[in-house]
Amino acid sequence: MMAQEFVLKQRTEILAAVCSSGSSEQLERLLDVLLAHGELSWEEYQSIQVQGRPLHANARHLLDIVYTKGLAICQLFVAALQQTIPEGPGARLCVSEGVSQVEKSREAHQTSGAALLSQRPSLVGKLQGCVDGALEVLHETGHFTSEDCNEVRLPIHTPSQQARRLLDLVSSKGELAANVVLQFIDQKQQSGRSSLTPPKEFFKYQKKLCSSVLAQSSFLSTYGGTSHMPLDDIYTEGQLELAADLEVQGNLGLGDIVSTAGIINEEADTVLVSGDAGSGKSTLLQRLHLLWARGTALSEFLLLFPFSCRKLNSELKELSVQDLLFRHCCWPDWEQEDIFRFILDHPHVVIFTFDGLDELKQSFSDEHRLCCPTQPAPVHVLLFNLLQGSLMKGVRKVVTSRSEAVGPILKKYLRKEVFLKGFSPNGIDCFVKKQHHDPAVAAKVLASIQANTFLLGLCHSPVLCWIVSQCHKELLGCGDGTPQTITDVYLMILQRFLQHQSSLKTSKGSDLDSCCVTEKDICTGFLIQSKDMSNDYSHQYEFLHLTVQCFFAALYIVLFNNADRSTITKLFALHDLRETGFSSTCFTSCLAADQRQTPGSADGQKSATLGEMSLQRHAEALQVHPTASGSKMAKEVLGKLDVDHLKLTYCNIGPVECTALAYVLQHLRNSVGIQLDNNSVGDVGVEQLLPCLHICNSLYLRNNNITDEGIRKLIAKGLQCDSFQKIALFNNKLTDACTEHFSHLLRTKQNFLSLRLGNNNITSEGAKQLAKGLEFNHSLRFLGLWGNKVGDAGAEAIAGALEGSKTLTWLSLVGNGVGSAGARALAKMIKSDTSLEELWLTENCITRHGVEFLLEALEHNTHVKSVWLRNNNLSVEEVEEMTQRESRLIF
Numbered sequence: 090m091m092a093q094e095f096v097l098k099q100r101t102e103i104l105a106a107v108c109s110s111g112s113s114e115q116l117e118r119l120l121d122v123l124l125a126h127g128e129l130s131w132e133e134y135q136s137i138q139v140q141g142r143p144l145h146a147n148a149r150h151l152l153d154i155v156y157t158k159g160l161a162i163c164q165l166f167v168a169a170l171q172q173t174i175p176e177g178p179g180a181r182l183c184v185s186e187g188v189s190q191v192e193k194s195r196e197a198h199q200t201s202g203a204a205l206l207s208q209r210p211s212l213v214g215k216l217q218g219c220v221d222g223a224l225e226v227l228h229e230t231g232h233f234t235s236e237d238c239n240e241v242r243l244p245i246h247t248p249s250q251q252a253r254r255l256l257d258l259v260s261s262k263g264e265l266a267a268n269v270v271l272q273f274i275d276q277k278q279q280s281g282r283s284s285l286t287p288p289k290e291f292f293k294y295q296k297k298l299c300s301s302v303l304a305q306s307s308f309l310s311t312y313g314g315t316s317h318m319p320l321d322d323i324y325t326e327g328q329l330e331l332a333a334d335l336e337v338q339g340n341l342g343l344g345d346i347v348s349t350a351g352i353i354n355e356e357a358d359t360v361l362v363s364g365d366a367g368s369g370k371s372t373l374l375q376r377l378h379l380l381w382a383r384g385t386a387l388s389e390f391l392l393l394f395p396f397s398c399r400k401l402n403s404e405l406k407e408l409s410v411q412d413l414l415f416r417h418c419c420w421p422d423w424e425q426e427d428i429f430r431f432i433l434d435h436p437h438v439v440i441f442t443f444d445g446l447d448e449l450k451q452s453f454s455d456e457h458r459l460c461c462p463t464q465p466a467p468v469h470v471l472l473f474n475l476l477q478g479s480l481m482k483g484v485r486k487v488v489t490s491r492s493e494a495v496g497p498i499l500k501k502y503l504r505k506e507v508f509l510k511g512f513s514p515n516g517i518d519c520f521v522k523k524q525h526h527d528p529a530v531a532a533k534v535l536a537s538i539q540a541n542t543f544l545l546g547l548c549h550s551p552v553l554c555w556i557v558s559q560c561h562k563e564l565l566g567c568g569d570g571t572p573q574t575i576t577d578v579y580l581m582i583l584q585r586f587l588q589h590q591s592s593l594k595t596s597k598g599s600d601l602d603s604c605c606v607t608e609k610d611i612c613t614g615f616l617i618q619s620k621d622m623s624n625d626y627s628h629q630y631e632f633l634h635l636t637v638q639c640f641f642a643a644l645y646i647v648l649f650n651n652a653d654r655s656t657i658t659k660l661f662a663l664h665d666l667r668e669t670g671f672s673s674t675c676f677t678s679c680l681a682a683d684q685r686q687t688p689g690s691a692d693g694q695k696s697a698t699l700g701e702m703s704l705q706r707h708a709e710a711l712q713v714h715p716t717a718s719g720s721k722m723a724k725e726v727l728g729k730l731d732v733d734h735l736k737l738t739y740c741n742i743g744p745v746e747c748t749a750l751a752y753v754l755q756h757l758r759n760s761v762g763i764q765l766d767n768n769s770v771g772d773v774g775v776e777q778l779l780p781c782l783h784i785c786n787s788l789y790l791r792n793n794n795i796t797d798e799g800i801r802k803l804i805a806k807g808l809q810c811d812s813f814q815k816i817a818l819f820n821n822k823l824t825d826a827c828t829e830h831f832s833h834l835l836r837t838k839q840n841f842l843s844l845r846l847g848n849n850n851i852t853s854e855g856a857k858q859l860a861k862g863l864e865f866n867h868s869l870r871f872l873g874l875w876g877n878k879v880g881d882a883g884a885e886a887i888a889g890a891l892e893g894s895k896t897l898t899w900l901s902l903v904g905n906g907v908g909s910a911g912a913r914a915l916a917k918m919i920k921s922d923t924s925l926e927e928l929w930l931t932e933n934c935i936t937r938h939g940v941e942f943l944l945e946a947l948e949h950n951t952h953v954k955s956v957w958l959r960n961n962n963l964s965v966e967e968v969e970e971m972t973q974r975e976s977r978l979i980f
């Protein structure tokens with residue numbers, strides 16, 4: 090396809106690719122290239138880049154100009170598109186001429202003004218991080234007024250936008266101003282290359298920070314804080330995988346987290362380390378901290394500032410970046426301002442780490458922009474701006490999170506993503522040997538783990554490997570049997586906690602008072618004292634691990650809210666709790682109270698109180714803890730069981746919460762609609778929801794990171810559930826591979842009503858598969874495919890399958906690249922007298938020719954109420970004329 094034809098025909102796709110992020114960055118980068126080549130005049134640029142006009146409108150105007158100016162600019166445009174959005178619609182188009190032009194013209198310039206234009210893309214990059222300095226110089230030399238400076242510094246601008254606004258203003262000020270700014274950038278580049286000259290007190294500060302990081306990272310604390318093992322003695326390499334290059338596996342080391350391998354976005358600073366709960370993300374970060382503090386890793390970074398997102402939650406005051414670094418990590422005893430200035434001037438020698446982004450109360454968003462490092466803001470706003478690079482551009486940030494809690498917005502700002510996959514088989518071996526110094530015990534533990542494939546499977550997760558190996562050690566020690574299920578394992582660890590009296594010191598004034606958790610409760614070992622970099626006498630507590638915490642939450646729900654408690658008692662009967670002291674008595678009485686509670690009986694009353702002390706207080710503490718959403722949500726759900734629609738949108742629901750939800754809901758008698766839009770359910774969460782699918786009539790899972798694999802499992806179960814009739818999966822990660830399953834569903838399930846698959850990646854092939862099911866379906870009323878890529882061939886297949894349908898009333902093929910051939914097939918379907926009432930064809934490329942077919946078909950059909958045709962390839966005159974002829978056509 091020729092470049093010019095491409096710009097016309099792929100208009101919808103190009104617009105979607107340029108505007109989908111909601112940020113004007115892509116559009117501005119394209120404009121940079123077109124300006125640099127002189128293909129776009131300054132006036133044209135200004136007519137496109139209208140501040141305050143919607144991004145889509147600006148992008149459309151650019152496409153209009155590019156198309157009308159002819160082949161050369163179209164070629165350059167496509168080349169620029171390929172450079173800025175490599176995965177975008179132009180990816181496969183061959184326009185090598187355009188690409189080489191992009192390179193060539195960078196060198197050709199004479200005057201400073203011309204250089205400013207021809208080097209614009211690289212100048213934007215170079216200026217980021219030193220806009221303030223450039224403004225200072227321009228102001229001092231009289232080229233910029235204070236108003237000019239303020240306009241550039243507007244906080245709504247990202248760093249790259251600030252750089253562009255600065256260049257725009259300089260262009261309007263003439264040759265001298267252009268010269269000043271070019272010289273400034275040159276000097277900056279040169280001084281960047283020369284050696285660093287830190288302030289006098291810098292090395293003292295660095296030493297203080299190092300020893301603080303060393304102290305915090307040398308020991309891995311587990312088990313109620315009683316066992317502080319040197320990290321060196323227990324650390325076992327986990328398996329790392331690069332998201333960008335799944336081929337390179339296995340041999341990645343810790344250094345690869347900041348190396349150049351697997352970079353997906355050179356301009357971004359943030360590296361994400363993701364993995365399941367318990368896969369060892371915090372431990373890996375701790376290892377990196379330790380190695381940095383010893384000078385054996387990350388030595389290119391002079392300063393490392395470690396943060397825990399869990400702890401940042403308790404920071405309620407507004408802070409500036411300076412406060413965040415100095416107060417939360419390490420206070421410089423002298424020259425605070427000079428040290429901070431050095432950090433600002435040399436971002437590339439600084440690294441921040443943020444452990445557990447998924448534990449932050451707020452979900453990542455890029456709505457609130459902040460650029461000034463001395464301006465105070467709520468801590469989550471600081472954090473989000475740091476990760477996006479609006480704040481402290483150039484400082485490397487490493488952040489850990491459970492994979493399913495990472496949404497598409499954060500992904501846009503990632504330099505690279507590394508998956509932590511837990512232990513390899515060798516890793517399990519190595520870890521167990523490190524845990525048990527007596528080789529005979531280690532060999533026994535390993536043999537018994539290896540004899541049980543289920544337990545061996547669990548041990549790939551480091552936290553479970555630790556729990557399993559700990560339980561085995563005890564059982565082998567006292568000659569008892571081995572645990573068989575994960576519940577056995579958790580019950581054993583619970584038992585151990587209950588028997589265990591820790592010697593932790595607590596003191597007044599901690600969060601615990603507000604949750605009525607006493608010193609005795611702490612001694613049971615459910616909570617451990619958390620480490621706090623800024624305060625040696627930290628009074629903050631956290632649960633041992635998310636997985637243990639979720640178990641407590643689930644146990645609480647079962648014990649205190651579920652009618653059938655006998656099962657749980659039976660589980661505990663497996664282990665002899667009677668022999669132990671205070672804590673087990675408390676726990677046994679809790680179970681006993683459940684069985685013999687008589688209202689008014691003093692005895693029963695007392696036992697019940699003791700029982701609730703054992704678990705309910707911990708469950709309450711779980712609720713004040715940000716990651717205890719499982720417990721909290723399940724309890725909320727329990728209070729609303731009589732509703733017929735359960736709306737839990739934007740609730741941070743991940744797989745763990747899905748487990749709790751399914752557990753509660755499966756006991757419902759009436760079917761309900763479950764609306765879980767905009768969460769992080771993912772494929773794992775979908776699987777967790779399956780036990781409650783039989784009581785679910787409508788399932789809304791819009792924007793939840795679900796792939797074809799999740800759908801496969803969902804449909805397999807859905808086929809067996811009579812009441813399951815509607816599903817909405819807008820904006821997930823579905824491809825043609827899932828359509829085979831939907832096709833099967835449509836063919837087999839003759840009471841299915843609504844299928845909405847908008848904004849996924851379904852092409853004509855997928856549409857053809859769906860059509861195979863639609864042909865045999867006699868129940869579907871709504872079919873939504875908005876924002877896919879079914880094209881003419883897909884529309885033809887679907888229309889063909891729906892000919893004569895007696896049930897479908899609503900069909901959407903908005904934004905699917907449907908042209909006149911598709912319109913013709915849809916017209917034929919309409920003519921076959923279906924039940925269709927609304928047909929949505931907005932944002933396609935249907936021409937007058939296609940609309941004529943629809944007009945003709947409507948003459949024979951009275952059911953259809955509206956056909957939406959906005960934003961197709963029609964002129965104003967054509968639209969006017971056709972509206973006159975048929976009022977049901979809506980333009």
Ligand code: ADP
Binds near residue numbers: 323324327552635
């Ligand atoms: P995550 O942050 O992924 O939830 P953690 O790093 O907190 O997981 O790991 C949970 C527990 O698993 C740790 O307390 C430790 O006992 C064990 N563990 C995790 N990773 C390792 C490792 N690389 N070497 C040894 N033990 C580990």
